[in-house]
Amino acid sequence: MSNEATVHTGTAQPAGPANIASFIDHTLLKPEASEADVLKVCAEAAEYRFKSVCVNPIWVKTVTTALKGSGVLACSVVGFPLGATPTDVKSFEARGAVLDGADEVDMVINIAAARAGDKGALVEDIAAVAETVHAGGAILKVIIETALLTDEQKVLACQAAVAAGADFVKTSTGFNGGGATVEDVALMRRTVGPDLGVKASGGVRSLADAQAMIAAGATRIGASSGIAIVKGEQGSAAY
Numbered sequence: 001m002s003n004e005a006t007v008h009t010g011t012a013q014p015a016g017p018a019n020i021a022s023f024i025d026h027t028l029l030k031p032e033a034s035e036a037d038v039l040k041v042c043a044e045a046a047e048y049r050f051k052s053v054c055v056n057p058i059w060v061k062t063v064t065t066a067l068k069g070s071g072v073l074a075c076s077v078v079g080f081p082l083g084a085t086p087t088d089v090k091s092f093e094a095r096g097a098v099l100d101g102a103d104e105v106d107m108v109i110n111i112a113a114a115r116a117g118d119k120g121a122l123v124e125d126i127a128a129v130a131e132t133v134h135a136g137g138a139i140l141k142v143i144i145e146t147a148l149l150t151d152e153q154k155v156l157a158c159q160a161a162v163a164a165g166a167d168f169v170k171t172s173t174g175f176n177g178g179g180a181t182v183e184d185v186a187l188m189r190r191t192v193g194p195d196l197g198v199k200a201s202g203g204v205r206s207l208a209d210a211q212a213m214i215a216a217g218a219t220r221i222g223a224s225s226g227i228a229i230v231k232g233e234q235g236s237a238a239y
Contacts, residue, residue: 015214020207023214024226025075025104025199026050028059029174035062042066048230052104054222056080057097064101073103078129081175083108083145087125091132098136105133106141106170106199106222111148114157122160130165141168141199141220144188147178151187158191168220172202179203182216189217205235 015023026045028038038059045053045067052073053063063074076097079090087110094105107129113121126142133140142164144157161169169188171180179202188198200213201222210221210229225235 025052025054025222026226027054046070060100075104076102078107081173108143126164139167142166143170146184168197170199174202185216
């Protein structure tokens, strides 16, 4: 595993066209994505020097092989996109992803628990996956799905992620309506403090979008429009 995969990122530095690629998880999560599609994303990530390639678990081995020696990390989602699977299933899925070579795992929380204000259930869910992921030398990002939560519930979910030992909190899956907003990123940053990463994902399609998220406290950007962002163009792709 890359040493980068085990380091907390803290507050981001200003990002311009020259270094914005290093913030981006180049993402392909469409269920119909083919091996050719995945390999194309990997080639793009290596060319543009994105931070990682984020894919569904079935493609982690493919991504790990394709990115070997490139310096680009492999990232897998877990419990995606609903988060409504038992904790032991999420842990099993995460273990498989790490064994297949994932440097990073993005898990979806128990959204129902967040909406019910059940912090204990959230901590239990996240901590179990964190233990599995960290045992494999990878890092854990926790998707709280901001579009489905009130501000109070977002704060609770972020607090649970901190208590459970997660490395990042992340705004959205991109599959359940809504995406990252500057206001949510700022709220998440205030809640988790300076030492956890904050990933803005969902609807970030331009350099201006990405810069606004980073200014609000994001240290990572999840996007399928990474190339457009780097080129200063307007992207239109969905996950």
